Amino acid sequence: MEVTLKDYRTSEKSWWCPGCGDFGVLAALQKALVNLNTQPHEVAIVAGIGCSGKIGNYINSYNIHVVHGRTLPSALGVKMANRDLLVIAAGGDGDGFAIGMNHFIHAVRRNINVKYIVMDNHIYGLTKGQNSPTSDPGQRVKATPQGNIESPVRPLSLALSAGATFVAQGFSSNQAQLARLIEDAIRHPGFAFVNTLSPCVTYNKINTYDFYKETLTNLDEDPDYRPDSRAAAIAKVLEKEELVTGLIYRDPTSVPYEDAVPGFGTVPLAGRDIALAPEDYELLLAKYR
């Protein structure tokens, strides 16, 4: 059956502010799923807590909305339980790079075949505008009236140096590119990180749509850029201060974790016959005689 956008819509009304960048991310994700003709019941979306984490409420797939910061480990659990599902983790920059930073680095290293979309608005939206780990230096908010004095996390270079096998960045206004990047991520055999620049129109007065339109470089349109070298990718994102879009790096030799676990098998755990026979127990017990 041909999948259409309608299949991915829910009756839930959006809680996002008009103009929020997350609308664009949602639309691009739905478009990518339709383009790949993935059935809604074959998709599991694991969402974090934040404005961004509401994304799962608006997509008619299997959804699990977890606790703040634990988006990735939950998603890895879903994938390990059922390898046949397309598992997409989605959350904010606070969710992924503050409270969930530990999990981010380790999920990158582990390379389980999960797709991770961060809606990076450089701010804490849901808690009404505090600085996030990606906030620009100097950003003044209520909780930091003197201006941000911390140096921001650089998600792209961080992921690259942690050993990511797929890194891309999209801009929520550039729907077509973002959908394409998500499709590429889905096709990648391993952990795929898609950071999205998704402006918070209510609280972030620095990283606005106009700001990105002026500053972003689209690597997909750069004939000299080839996303197959980790070192070149790191150099590029450092040079551009992470203000790039496009496919930044893809490791063509990536082997997902679940393929590397000895004896794990390809049948989803969730559907296996799991009972042991008496002979199995006797064999297991023989060790303890």
Added chain:
Amino acid sequence: MAKSLAWKIGGDQGEGIDSTGDVVGTVASRLGYYVYGYKHFSSRIKGGHTHYTVRLGTEPVLAPEPEVHVLVALTQETIDRNVRGLVAGGPVIADQAFKPALPDGAQAQLIEIPLTQIARELGAPVVRNMVAVGASAALLGLPLDAFRSYVEEKFGRKGQETVAQNVRALEQGHRFIESSHVAVRYELPAATPGTRYLMTGNDALALGALGAGCRLMAAYPITPATDIMETLASLFPKYGGAICQMEDELAAITMVIGAGYAGARAMTATSGPGFSLMQEGLGLASVAEIPAVVVDTQRVGPSTGMPTKTEQSDLMAAVFGGHGEGERIVLTPGTATQAFEDGYEAFNLAERYQSPVIILSDLALGQWLQTVERLPYERVQIDRGAIVGAAETQDLEGEFQRYRLTPDGISPRTLPGTPKGQYLATGVEHAQTGKVSEDPANRAAQVQKRRRKLEPLRTREGAILVDAAEGAEVVIVCFGSLIGAVDEAASDLRGRGLKVGRVQVRQAWPFPAQPLRAALQDARKVLFVEQNVTGELRELARLEGLEDDRFASLLKYDGTLLLPQEVVEEVRVLVMKEEV
């Protein structure tokens, strides 16, 4: 004739104490004795004093012996620290190499054996401890042949040379005692050989989980729970499972929750500090109604506490931990067999009740070797709870009602991948569809539903195990590994003509108040025996309306194992008070 004996070996950590204790324990078990093997160790890898005691008896033993009958000392520190625990005049086998001496006033018989020298002459310094084992066999009255065959089997793979060196080491040690003037010779009544197993609660629990179909374990290493992960790691490749060693316990529990949501049987195991971190995830599993199995092998807390010592101080945290009144099921196994039973049943309960299940074990149960008569694997049944399959969802009109308000509170779930079964599982309060809802009536109804579904468990069969005594003067109540000491004490007291009953709480939550009330009804005194300072089990009972002036507590919180004699003493004091 004594019904049980205790043999102890001590030395520095890293000197092969563990493997030597295992040899004695395994051989005694094969000879048909019941064995309990317990250790003293510290949180360091090399150096530092450690010892390992093997208690062997003709009846089941699940508690320490108050005194040691044979002490093998590899260092002077071993003698200095342990000679007081020796039976008066008992033998101390010591390596001549360190010029052993008894402290002033020690009532012991020093037997100096050139253990190191003999081993060196045999061309294998590593067989030093085997010489001591041979000598111990002579003192304990255990046939050397049994040790010989064990060594042949154990070292066969390493070649004849290794086997021969070990056998000769055993023989020389044995001969040393036989030809010496040592007067002490112990003797145990004849053993009754049978097919028995020597394992820890952690081992048994891992086997139970495997039997239940657990094929995913996410964990972060921590004493005394790590063995569960390591045991499963050795078995999973053959059974198609995966161990994910996570970055922390926050990740471990949420990975288990993700897997449970997606329909796999997954577990995690931890101890105190990790259990604190898991409270976050436990709340999510409660509200989103996702099956998850969590083992907490308790150790001394709070914080790092005493990582290698036993305690039962996480009971309240298991039942009530975390914010916001999340419901859980808490099982409290006390023996390896029970750890096996809970190891599989936890998964059935988790899926049937769509709830987190905590198996609250403790260090003594988790790590000390015990004889297991048999594991009742024929009782393992797999009940995956109410799952709606594709056949049922195909005619579904509208949205799937994942959190439907049902009379029993259990709402059938779909597993991801089932067509038309999509829904949102969420830690946010939700309506019957899973959609976020702040409607007051819905909130109240969902809270009640989640509570209602666990209610029947209060009277679940086996939630308490009662060994009753009619007209009991005292009924002892306990949970966890203390059942070993309590049972032994009860049997001792009965031997002295006292009417003693005992109740083992096997499920701490939902609290089996009514069965417990019935079991305590006729008792003149009730003694709660616990390994914590606040009497957590008794406190739970009080919250459930069980507390009156018959109740008393014996609380131990120094990290050492509870002796049956401590319970005997407390009961006698209690009864004497009554008589005054």
